[in-house]
Each structure stands twice: as structure tokens, then as C-alpha cells.
Amino acid sequence: MFKNLISLILAGFLLAGAPALAATTPELDDPVSEKTEQRDPVTILISIDGFRPDYLERGITPNLSALAASGIYGPMRPSFPSKTFPNHWTLVTGKTPDHHGIVGNTMEDAARPGEVFKMATQDPFWWNQAEPIWITAEKQGIRSATMFWPGSEVDFNGVRPADWWPFNQKLSNDRRINAIVDWMRRPADIRPRLVTLYFDTVDTAGHYYGPAPGEKLHAAISAVDSEIGRLKQQLDNLDQPVNFVIAxxxxxxxxxxxxxxxxxxxxxxxxxxxxxDGNYLAVEPLEGNRDAVRAAFLQPHEHMQCWDRQNIPPELGYGTNPRVPSIFCLVETGWVVLQDVPEWMTGTGGGHGYDHRDPDMMAFFLSSGPAIRAGGQLPAFDNVDIYSLVAKLTGVNPVAGDGSLAPFEPVLKP
Incomplete structure (x- = not known):
């Protein structure tokens, strides 16, 4: 299942077109040491896909731990469903999946019969129910750059980030860092003030080996931590102040x-x-077979509960968007529901997509920089609030959404 998802990502993103200025990635083998001006802070939003809050407590993340000590950190509730694309779009729109329209990694829309959205889909039709923060920034004259993020290649009526890269899982983490440092070495008038960065390797390791302490998972966590430390050091050498938002x-x-x-x-x-299918189930009855399908799925099942779309429990915040499937089934945490079992699923692994309130589904948050006081661990909050924080740090006038700046107001410097 997970391998199939990765294949879909690679197939679509590698076929996507990229602007000419995204074609070069300098190799920064030597430390950068260019201190030529007083620089305004840049906001860098970093996603570490699949990073659990307790990974910070395992003694293998010295760079993230140092940033946490100088700023704020803690657990964060994802939106439902706790899947990659819905929650990445929430982080940059400030809206829940039910409101921004990316309701799953795979979905359908009655307005496009016969089409299926998958993780490589870049057709604006599927994305334009909500505007991501880099588009809002560009409209307000704030230059943005995206080093990978779901949806960051989509054209919003002719507007894209000033700099963007099509996702390529083969591009190593160190080269992703090098590209961002290169952006920061530019003259001020073409230097981005909002940057996104995406790391997929921790999630990949978690799927294959599970979240328990282990050599291969910890190697992936340590490698990302090291790259974030290298990024900070390179930007320090440039005297480039950074407000990090890591989630x-x-x-x-x-x-x-x-x-x-x-x-x-x-x-x-x-x-x-x-x-x-997988960690939850989305089903559409075939024409003329609705009653039989409903009867089969809506009856009680061990380790799984199913509902008609309109009857999904309101505490999940899911079901008002017409892209939510006609029949939706929530699986007990740790179980999977499958039509065909993938060959690689032969041992202990990891998964997500379950009830977003489950402790194992909690996401991670950290922010540190010149605009953030050292406030320690924050109480858990909802991930729709991240958008408001990034907008505040970047100077973007935000679009109305489902979140709030309230969790961060006590620790923001004037």
C-alpha cells in the first residue's frame, strides 16, 4: 500500500514541469561566510512528514532540541483524516480538509465523473477550494519559495511561488538544504521571505519499520536533524535571521x-x-447497488465502524464536503482494511489515517527565531492554527480560516 503511494507521488511529480530558475542546485561543500548586509528575517516552514512528538525525547535530535529550548514546541492535533495531503494543505491554508477540499490522499468528485485525485494530481480544479499561504503572499508582494510541499506546483490563476521545485524523492535532503541556502544568498530584491521545505524520509522509515525505537528509524530521524542543523549554521554564517516553524x-x-x-x-x-483503503476505508456503491452495499458495510464490524457521509460523527469534523465518500469507515488504531494485501506487508510496520485525537496520531510542532520567546512546551493545539503563525511571522495578511493565532500570542515578541 505505502509503496504504491510512493510510486504515485514519484510518477506525477517527476512529470511536472518546473520553471527554469528551479533547474540549478549549487553544491555547498564549504561553509558559507558572506556577511554583507543587515537582513530582514525569513520565515521557513519545515515539514518532517510522520515525525511523532516523542521522537524529540529519544536523545537523537540535538539540533531540534536546541531550537526547542530557544523557542516553543509540543504536540499538535492533526486534522481528520490524519493523512499526508489533507494535513499538509491544512497547514498552509488554515482550513480543515472538510473545508479546503483535499479530503484524502485519493478522492473523487461528482463534478468530474470518472476522474480520481491521486497524490500526483496538479489540476487546479482539485486544489482551488482554498488558497495556500504562498499564493496569498505573492499577491501581497511577498516573495515565496517552495522546496517541495503538496500542492506547491499548482497554478492559481497564473500565480505560483516565485521559486518552486517539483517533488523528486531522489533529491537528497542535503541538496534540498543547499537550494534554500542558495536562495538566501541572492540580492534582497529577489530573496524569498517565506520558504517551505519538506522531508519525507522519517515517514518512509516509520511505515517500513514502525515507530518504536530502532536503528533504521533513528537513523532517518538523526539525518533530518543533522540537515536542519546544517541549514541553521549556513544561514547563521550569512547573518540571515530565521523564524523557523517546524511541524x-x-x-x-x-x-x-x-x-x-x-x-x-x-x-x-x-x-x-x-x-x-488502508488505515481507513472510502467506498462508493456501483450504480443501482446502493442499498446492498450500505447493508453490508453499515452493519457492525470488528475493529471498524462505517457511516453514510452525512452520519459521520461531528467530532471528526468531516463529512460536509461532497468529496467525502458516500460510505466512510474508520478503522481501530493499529488495524488496516484492505482489498488486496501488498507483498511487502509481512512484518511490523507503521501507519496513520486514524482518529486524529488518538495519542499516536499527534503531530509535532516547534518554532524558534527572533520573533519567538523561549516559552517551552505549549499545550496541545489544532494544526489549523499554524497558518496564522506563519502569516504573522511573514507579514502576510491572512485569508479567513478555521484557525487562530491565540496559542502563540503569549510567546510572540513585539
Whole structure:
């Protein structure tokens, strides 16, 4: 399942076009030492996909721990569903998936019969229910640059980030850092004031090896921590002040081959269409078969509960958007529901997509920089609030959304 998702990402993003100025990535083998001006702060929003809050407590993240000690950090509730694309779009729009329209990693829309949104889809139709912060920034004359972020390649009526890179999982983390440092070495008039950066390797390791302490997972965590430390050092050498906002999209929980719900045991597969399976289930009945499909799925099931779209519990904040599937099933944390079990699912691994209030699904947050007081650990808050913080730090007049600046106001410097 996870390998298939990665394949979809690679296939689409590698085919996406990139502007000419995104084609060069300098290799910065030597420390940067260029101190030529008094620089305004830049805001860098970093996603560490799949980074659980407790990863900071394992003694393997000296750079992140130092940033946390100088600023604020803590657990953060993701939006439902606790999947990658819905929550990345929430972080940069300030709206829940039910309101911004990216309701799953895979989804359908009745306005586009026969089409399926997948993680490589760049058609603006699927993204334009909400405006991401880099588009708002560009409209307000604030230059932005995106070193990977879901949706950052989408054209919003001719507006894109001034600099953007199409996602390429083969581009190493160190080269991603080099590109950002190169942007910061530019003259002030073409230097971005808002930057996004995305790391996928911790999530990948979590899926394959699970979130428990282990050599391979910890190697991935340590490598990202080291790159963030290198980024900070390079920018310090430039005398470039930075307000870091570092967040994950969701947590991770352990999965295993003995915790699988087999769809063929519920109903024959030729009776309905699976939009998405795995850590939750999205189902559309075939024409003329709605009553039979509802009867099969809406009855009680061990380790899984299903609802019609309009009956999804309100505490999930999910179900008003017409892209939410007709029948939605929430799986017990740690279980998976599958029509076909992937060959690689032979041992302990990791997954997400479950109830966003589950402790294992909690995301991570950290912010540090000249605009942030050393405030220690914050109480848990909702990830829709990150948008307001990034807008405040960048000087963007934000679009109205579902979040608030309130969790951060006590620690913001005048």
C-alpha cells in the first residue's frame, strides 16, 4: 500500500514541469561566510512528514532540541483524516480538509465523473477550494519559495511561488538544504521571505519499520536533524535571521499482518468501488447497488465502524464536503482494511489515517527565531492554527480560516 503511494507521488511529480530558475542546485561543500548586509528575517516552514512528538525525547535530535529550548514546541492535533495531503494543505491554508477540499490522499468528485485525485494530481480544479499561504503572499508582494510541499506546483490563476521545485524523492535532503541556502544568498530584491521545505524520509522509515525505537528509524530521524542543523549554521554564517516553524502532518502507530480486515469477507469486490483503503476505508456503491452495499458495510464490524457521509460523527469534523465518500469507515488504531494485501506487508510496520485525537496520531510542532520567546512546551493545539503563525511571522495578511493565532500570542515578541 505505502509503496504504491510512493510510486504515485514519484510518477506525477517527476512529470511536472518546473520553471527554469528551479533547474540549478549549487553544491555547498564549504561553509558559507558572506556577511554583507543587515537582513530582514525569513520565515521557513519545515515539514518532517510522520515525525511523532516523542521522537524529540529519544536523545537523537540535538539540533531540534536546541531550537526547542530557544523557542516553543509540543504536540499538535492533526486534522481528520490524519493523512499526508489533507494535513499538509491544512497547514498552509488554515482550513480543515472538510473545508479546503483535499479530503484524502485519493478522492473523487461528482463534478468530474470518472476522474480520481491521486497524490500526483496538479489540476487546479482539485486544489482551488482554498488558497495556500504562498499564493496569498505573492499577491501581497511577498516573495515565496517552495522546496517541495503538496500542492506547491499548482497554478492559481497564473500565480505560483516565485521559486518552486517539483517533488523528486531522489533529491537528497542535503541538496534540498543547499537550494534554500542558495536562495538566501541572492540580492534582497529577489530573496524569498517565506520558504517551505519538506522531508519525507522519517515517514518512509516509520511505515517500513514502525515507530518504536530502532536503528533504521533513528537513523532517518538523526539525518533530518543533522540537515536542519546544517541549514541553521549556513544561514547563521550569512547573518540571515530565521523564524523557523517546524511541524509534522501526523503521527505514526504500529501495524502488523495479524491486524488486517479483509474486504472480500464483507462483500464481493465487484459490488462496489474502493476509493481508498488502508488505515481507513472510502467506498462508493456501483450504480443501482446502493442499498446492498450500505447493508453490508453499515452493519457492525470488528475493529471498524462505517457511516453514510452525512452520519459521520461531528467530532471528526468531516463529512460536509461532497468529496467525502458516500460510505466512510474508520478503522481501530493499529488495524488496516484492505482489498488486496501488498507483498511487502509481512512484518511490523507503521501507519496513520486514524482518529486524529488518538495519542499516536499527534503531530509535532516547534518554532524558534527572533520573533519567538523561549516559552517551552505549549499545550496541545489544532494544526489549523499554524497558518496564522506563519502569516504573522511573514507579514502576510491572512485569508479567513478555521484557525487562530491565540496559542502563540503569549510567546510572540513585539
Amino acid at each position: 509534522s502532518d501526523h503521527g505514526m502507530t504500529e501495524t502488523a499482518p495479524d491486524r488486517i480486515i479483509y474486504l472480500d469477507q464483507i462483500m464481493a469486490r465487484d459490488q462496489y468501488r474502493v476509493v481508498e
